[in-house]
Every structure is written in structure tokens, then in C-alpha cells.
Amino acid sequence: MRTFGVEEELLIVDPESGMLLALADLMLPTLLPQLPHEEVAKVLPPHRPVYEGGADFSYELKLEQIETQTHPCLDYTELLRQLRHGRALADRAARVHGGRVAALATSPQGAATHLTPKPRYMTMQERFGLTVRNQLTCGLHVHTFVDSPEEGVAVMDRIRDKLAVLIALSANSPYWNGAETGFESYRTQAWNRWPGSGPTMIFGSLPVYRRVVTRLVESGVLMDEGMVYFDARLARQHPTVEVRVADVCLRAEDAALIAVLVRALVESASREWNDGVDPAPVPTLLLRMAAWQASNCGLRGELLDFGTFTPAPATDVVWALVDFVAPVLQEQGELDLVRDGVARILAEGTGSQLQRGPFRVGGLPAVVERAVEMTAQGAIPEPRVDEGSSLGPVRRG
Template sequence: MTPGVAEQVRPVDTARTELLTVGVEEEFLLTDPATGAAVPAVHAVLERVPPELAGQVQLEFQTSQVEIGSPPGLELAALRHSLALLRSGVADAAEQAGARLVAVGTGPVPGPVPPVVDKPRYHQMVERLGLLVPSPGSNGMHVHVGVGEPDLAVEVLNHLRPWLPILHAATANSPFYEGADTDYASWRSMLWERWPSVAPTPYLESYAHYQRLIDELIATGIMLDDGMLYWYSRLSATYPTVEIRIGDVCPSLDDTILIAALCRALVATVVQEIETGRPAPQVEHHRLVGAHWRAAHDGLEGRAVDPETGDLRPAWHVLRDLFERVRPQLDRHGDLGLVTYLLGKLHSHGTGAARQRAIFDRSGQLSDVLDELARETRG
């Protein structure tokens, strides 16, 4: 019998100890500056994006959304510079098109549901999913970390599973929906989880097992293709990367860079553990589902499921545990000082969800929340 990936012990491969690249994709909502409602303005916005940025800006599922993607690299400073140019360039294009670019998980105020982008694949998705689809737009953040070998990348997915909920909590940025406080820090997560292929990544025996599960999901009609594999971490269908895709889009670049750095350091940490023969914890699926629900509900301002014990603890304590776990790789990648600073800033100011609620508590106006989100989006 062929051993599962968790049972395979190999000597350390020094070729794999190189620094890992990181890249980020971010999705944004296009809103009416006067009402705050989502607007179907993406084509008008794309027409106005500067030519030098056009290759890194693209359509998303709905006409009220736009996506940017940074090139992969080693330096967080370069990542930040790239995302800053993209955010400001697309924000300018949105203003020229009579809209506003907002980094928020989903639409805070009521309004008509914008149509999906006119692509055959998207129309097929609407046909297949029916009433699961309508919403102002579901805007997430995807972090790509360079792991080129498929078998190793699948092992990485197994090791990541218990730690993704606390990263989920750290990105919470959608407490308001249809004009009301949802009592969740990330309402986008709850809307998104209605889709049948959205779930915690299962424990995988091998790359062949990973491929077999994709084939089964397509054969049963749950997915049209492998691009609809919406597990919280996966192998990118396009790049030689592990793709972590659990969070709302972050309101500010500081938040984005912090999450990207923690994701890279976590991947680098588990790669090292794999190479020394440490098996991945086989966490029960129901516990992961509960941990992600708790993350969406509480954000960092409540409690989180401890990745090792399953106990509920203050979410900030769990995030601090993650920081300590990956500290050596943060240091090795040259990110420790910046991440320490950004983590302190996040602790002081709160998640995007907490910041939105603080603004609303002061003024009682969602328009003020959207004004601040637009300011943070631009940077």
C-alpha cells in the first residue's frame, strides 16, 4: 500500500530552503458615490485604467466588481508598491467613470443586484447555482505563495488547515449588509459559503487524490471546472503556487501586507516541517467548519478555536500564537520588523469590521463608513 503524504519521511532537500515568493489578488466593489449602492460600472472603469496597469486589472464575476493582481516577488516593499499603484490607478479610473472603488467584503447598503459579467462561463454558473448567486458582489483576497512541486504543495495544504481560521478572522471586513449590522464580522463569508464548492480544504492523501476529488466534483455537477474549486487553500489553477483564499478583501494596504507576510511565513514554516518529517494534524472537518464560522462571526474581537486543542480562546491570543510559530520564517524572509509593527497597528485599530462599526457607532451613517473605506482603499 502506498503511504499517505503524512507518513512519508524524506531527508531535507536544500533546494527547497530558498525564500518563497508571494503575490496578492484583491477584489473590490464599485459603488455609487451618492448612495453607496453597488453599480455595474466595471467596463467603464477598465476603459479608463492606465495602459501600464491594464494587464494587472481584470473583470470579476459581477459587473460591480473589479480585481487587481500583483506580480509575485520576494520583497514586501515591492508588493506594497505594486498594490499601491494598482489601487490608486483603479480608484482614479472609477472616479472618472462616475463610481467609487471600495475595499469591502460585500455591499453595506441596499440597492439593485448588478448583473454578472457577460461571459458564457458566468452565465453557466448562474444557470447552475440559481438564487445562490445574487448579491452586490463578494470581494475576497487571495495570497499566492510559490511552491512549485505539486506533491509538496498538497502536503502544505494539509498542514495549513488548522491555522487558516485565525487568518480568516484577521481579514473580517463586511459587518454590514442591506443597511443593517449582520452581527457577523464577515457577512461575505456567510454568503460565499452557500456555494457548494466552498469549504475547508479536506485532508489529502496525495496529489493524485487532489486531482481525483476535482474530477469527482466536476462529474457530479458541483463545479464547471477546476477554477470553481473554492476550498480555503488550493493549488492555483494558473500559477505554481499554493493559493490561500479565506478572507475578505482588506480595507488598507497595511492589512493586506500583514496577511500576505503571515501567509508566506506560515507556508515556509510548514515546508520546513514537512522536510523534517513532521506529519500534518488530521483535524476533523466539522471542527474546521466551526472554526471558520467562529472566525466569520467574531473576527479578532471575540474568540477563536485553538488550532491544536479545539478550545475557544481570545482570538488575539491565537493570532499571537501564529505569529510566534512563524517568527523564524518572518525573520528569514526579512519581514519580522514590519510584521511586528503592522500586527501592533492591527491590534490597536481593530479589523476592518471593527473599524467600520466604530465609525457607525459615532455617526450612525453608513455613508461615513463608505467614505472611510474608500479613503483606506486608495491608501
């Protein structure tokens, strides 16, 4: 079985008003305890091992969010444990300063945001203007081990037509800056304003992939290779394919489920490559249509079937994806787990659907309050914060 891991981006919020709090620079020193405060700002690259329990942390573009990273895992149970552990540690750090973390892919409440004081981010703001100033989205990125970059490109070519289904399953962003968006995953719309984002062509080989990435950077539109925000890409720091289409999930178990599906897609694609099966020749523009439809409707209406790219009931398309990867899931002992998890999401709703209940009762503050509760569900017990401590609580908007 391939190892896999997850990166989750979480919002930092006031638990009472639901407003955003710019606390990441106060939280990170407590999550990177081996460094003095003035040194933490220098440690901005992600993937720093900190806790043996399986949680790394890093800044993101805005101080109103924080990223957690699991260590490589072999199974759903361990991945879920690490996800919950990371959420709990991040929430503990936020509580010291009067905040909480919420697994919401966009902020329901509108507020000014604060750029993380990193030179690269400052340059991005100068270069991309309003796109950076408005950017505050939280995604779920799934890394799956591949034996070689060549295998990674072959996998990307063969999963590209199925990734839109993961957008629908993970949809968790119906509200944006105080407004009902009319979308289930508005994060997808907001994120795809970046010039290097979205679905890709069929590359066919590693040299072609490298050449395309090089040409994109040489165009001068992207600052560097780090801004190649493809829906699926070769990770720069790990021997993995990174799938980046999903919203951060309200429930940690949904995030672990989607990661299991991604790993099964990667394994299925690798087998197709080894068997000489060509990628489905779906035009990239059709993939954009499928992603837009999944972002708009989630599981509430129709998706584009990944075989015909014509409309079909969302439930049918989701089960078709499960059936497609069923042989791999069966071999790995995960088929029943995935079927149960998908049935639960279809019955109870995605994060987007679950946000609408609190909204009808108490508006946007109630949405955030409920999200805070659900983000913490199943987490390790929290120690009581000593309110007499010199650390807090401190809130900063």
C-alpha cells in the same frame, strides 16, 4: 525567499450615496488601453500583464466589482507598493465615470447587481440561481510560489488548521445589503454557500488531490475545476498555492501583512513536510467550526485555538500564530514587521471594527465614504479628471 502575490476584489461605489455602481465594463477599457472597447469583453480571464508598475486587472462575477492583481514580489515593501498602485489605478478609472473603489468585503448598501456578460457567468446563474444573484463579495487571495504540485498539496495539508486565524485578522464585512449582520466577516458566510468552498480534508498526496478534484467535477454539481473554491488550492495558471480565506482588507498594509503571514505559513509547512512531520489530524468539521467562529467574532471575542480547537482569547490565538511562524519570519527579516503590524491591527481594529465608527455617526453612507478614503490612503497621486472630456463623468447604477 518565495515569491508571492495578491489578488484583491474591490467594490465600485457612488462616493456620495454609498450605493453600488455597475461600471466595470466601462472601467476595464481604460485599464486595458491596448485593446479597442469591443475587444475588451473577450479578454475576461485574469492575470493579464498590463502595467510595468505592477497592476493587472480583470472582471469579476458582477459589474459592481473589479479585481486587481499584483505581480510576483519578494518582500512586503514591494507588495504594498503594488497593492496601492493597483488601487489607485482602479480608483482613477472609476472616477472618470463618477464612481470610486472601496475595499469592502461586502456592500453595506443594498442594491440590485448586474452579472458580467460572460457566457460562463451566465451559465452559472442558470445553474445556481439565487446564489449567483445574491453573490457580491470581495476577497483577498494570496498566491505563494511552490516548487512543485506535490509540495503544494503537502503545504495545503499542513496549513489548513491555521487558516481561520486569517479570517479573524482580515475581517471586513459587518454589513450586508443594508443590514447589520452580527458577524465580523459576513463575506465568509456568504461565500461558503458555494458547493465547492470551505476547508478540505487531508489529501496526503498529489494523486489524491487530483482524484478528489476530478470526482467533484464529475459529480455534475460543479461546472468545472474553476469552481473548486477550497480555502487553499493549487492555482491552475501559476505554480502557487492560493489561500482564499481572507476578506479584502480596508487598509492596503493589512493586506500585505496577511500575505507575509501566508508566505511564512507556506514555508513552515514545506519544512515540516521535508522533515517528515505529519499534518495535524483535525477533522474538517472542526475546521468549519473554527472558520465560523472567526467569521462571527473576528478579534472581538474568542477564537478556536489551532492546537486544541477549544475557545481561547482571540489575541492569544493571533500571537500563537505569529509565534508558530516566527523562525521563518526571523530568517527572512520580517519578524519585527509582522509583530508591529499585528499589534497595530489589535490596537486599531480590523476593517470590520473600523467600519462601525462611521456607522454610528452617519449610517451606511458614511461607512462607504470612509472606506473610499481609506482604500486610497498611501496611493500614488491622482491626476485631475478633465470634466470636459468625452469620457465622463458617467454614473450607472
